Amino acid sequence: MPEALIIGAGNIGRGVVGYLLRKANYQLSFFDIDYSRLEAIKRRGRYHIYIAEEPVRKVEIKDFEIVKPNSLVNKLADIQTIFCCVYEGAFASIASNIVAAMEQRIAQKNTNELNLMLCVNSIDAPQKMAKLIMAEIADNSTMQEYFTHYVGINQVMVLSAGLPLPEEYLVSGEDDVMITSDPHLEIDGESYKGQQPEIPSVRFVTNAEGRLKRKVYVGNMRHTMAGFIGASLKQQFIYQAQMKPEVRAHLMGAFNEAHSAIISEYSFEPAEDHTWVAYMNDKLNQKVEDKITRVIANPERKLAYEERFVAPARLCLKHSILPYEISLGIAYGIKYLQQRPEEQRTTEELLNDVCGLESKRDFIITQLVKNHLEEIERK
Ligand SMILES: NC(=O)c1ccc[n+]([C@@H]2O[C@H](COP(=O)([O-])OP(=O)(O)OC[C@H]3O[C@@H](n4cnc5c(N)ncnc54)[C@H](O)[C@@H]3O)[C@@H](O)[C@H]2O)c1
Ligand SMILES: O=P(O)(O)OC[C@@H](O)[C@@H](O)[C@H](O)[C@H](O)CO
Structure with a gap:
């Protein structure tokens, strides 16, 4: 298995x-910084995943392991496939644990590849993780060699949403979760080390940078x-926002602008x-009852x-598309x-501090945003 x-x-x-992974018969182990929550799930022995299809389908997950905080390094020293589903x-803490596990692997002469799949919506996540690891092994050429040869740090595009279970289903267990229909993953196949496993609904792909930006700049932008x-x-x-025709027109407009910019910048197979x-x-x-508070968390x-x-607005301008x-x-x-009670900054200050926009350098975007804000205030 x-x-x-x-x-x-x-x-x-x-x-x-x-x-x-369970559908593909994987033996699952979970590690989370909130260990007491994991223990509670383990005590119950099972949790459920609701798939938001018509009708909603419920899958039970049991027979999984949980990893104690003091066993994480041993686990990492032994295992080959790790999915990091974190922000x-x-x-930084994952990088330190990987470094400690590499030390053990070298001592044990373990040359099985170790692949870290980063399920995050962040640009350059693998580079950021590699930098954190490299900073810890800067003076150790044996570790650097091991890292280069045996450790794959791979971007994953998670093409489905996972959300806390909507209240009407909450009877069966507080750790149940809902996912949107037709879930699938794309994993960067160019950075992956060793033999790629065959997992239904998981594809190893090329052009990971373009694909991640397509997901984040086009899909997550519209979602947010x-x-x-x-x-x-006040929805x-x-x-509820997506179903309103006038809102949907704006969402589609933004989606199309960003998508045009992405396909101008990166090559995708048209089909x-x-x-x-x-x-x-x-x-x-x-x-799907995906709460707005989840999707706009960490707005800054x-x-x-x-x-x-x-x-994506900047990428549009690069390709002569008005964002x-x-x-x-x-x-x-x-x-x-601006509606947050503690927020005192002016529009100009927020555009600068939060968005990094400078009124001269980013004249077009700042002007468009200011005009829209005036229009919104007039409504
Ligand atoms: N939810 C989605 O629809 C979705 C879709 C695609 C990608 N993502 C990305 O997946 C990642 C996780 O999102 P989520 O919605 O599952 O978030 P979440 O908050 O539900 O889960 C994150 C988990 O990580 C744990 N955690 C935090 N710090 C940790 C650490 N140092 N070590 C171990 N565990 C730690 C938290 O306790 C929490 O259980 C994010 O990067 C997100 O952008 C989310
Ligand atoms: O995970 P975040 O906070 O970067 O973004 C919130 C949502 O847009 C995101 O979780 C989506 O649901 C997900 O990326 C599926 O498309």
């Missing part, structure tokens, strides 16, 4: 990744924009890209210069920040 360790047993770790803030607009309409769920667009657009019609990070709004609708998403993001 193949074995995988899932670090970060949250919506994606327990949900999408747990579901796909970037967890990278629906959240910011929905928040201004609770993403689908594959067509299928991706259809898959993403199908999500607009799904009535999401509005940053290299992130899902400003980066008119994406700028509307930024405007709603700024409006959301």
Whole structure:
């Protein structure tokens, strides 16, 4: 039986990744910084994944292991497949544990490849993780050689959402999770070390940078924009914003601007890209109870210069596309920040501090956002 360790047993770790690996008969082990929560799941012996299909399907997950904090390094020294389903803030501690595990591996002459799959929506995540590891082994050429030869740090595009279980299903267990329909993963096959396993609904792909940016700049941008607009309409769920025709027109406009920029910058096979667009657009019609608060969590990070709004807006300009609708998403993001009771900064200051936009250098984007904000205020 193949074995995988899932670090970060949250919506994606327990949900999408747990579901796909268990379906492929993997023996699952979970590690999470919240060990008491893992213990509670283990005590119950099972949890459920609800797949948001019509009708909703429920899958039971049992016979899994949990890893104690003081056993993590031993586990990492032994295992070959690790899925990291965390936010970037967890990278430093994971990097330190990988370094400690590499020491053990070298001592044990373990030359089995170790592949770390980074299930994160962050640009350059593998480079950031590699940098943290390299910083710890800067003076150790044996470790550096081992790292280069045997450790793969691989970007994953998680093409499904994982969310806390909506309240109406909550009877069966507090650790159950919901995932959207047709979950699948794309893993960077160019960075992967060794033989690629065959797992249904998991594809090893090339052009990972283009694919990740397509996901984050086009898909996550539109998702978060629906959240910011929905928040201004005092809605609770993403689908409520997506279903409003006037909102959907703006979401589609922003999606099309970002998508045009992405396909101008990166090469995609047209049929594959067509299928991706259809898959993403199908999500607009799904009535999944995905809370706006989840999708717009950490709004300042999401509005940053290299992130899902400003980066595609800049890419649009590079390819002579006016990021008119994406700028509307930024405007709603700024409006959301301004409504926080503790927020004192002016629009100009927020555009600068949060979005990294400079009024001279980024004249077009800042002007578009300011015009949209005036228009929103007039409504
Ligand atoms: N939820 C989605 O729909 C979705 C889809 C695609 C990608 N992602 C990405 O997947 C990642 C996880 O998202 P999520 O929705 O599952 O979040 P989540 O908050 O539900 O789960 C994250 C888990 O990581 C744990 N954690 C935090 N620091 C840790 C550490 N140092 N070591 C071990 N565990 C740690 C937390 O306790 C939590 O259980 C994020 O990077 C997110 O952007 C999420
Ligand atoms: O995970 P974040 O916080 O980067 O973004 C929130 C959502 O957009 C994200 O989790 C999506 O649900 C997911 O990426 C599936 O497309």
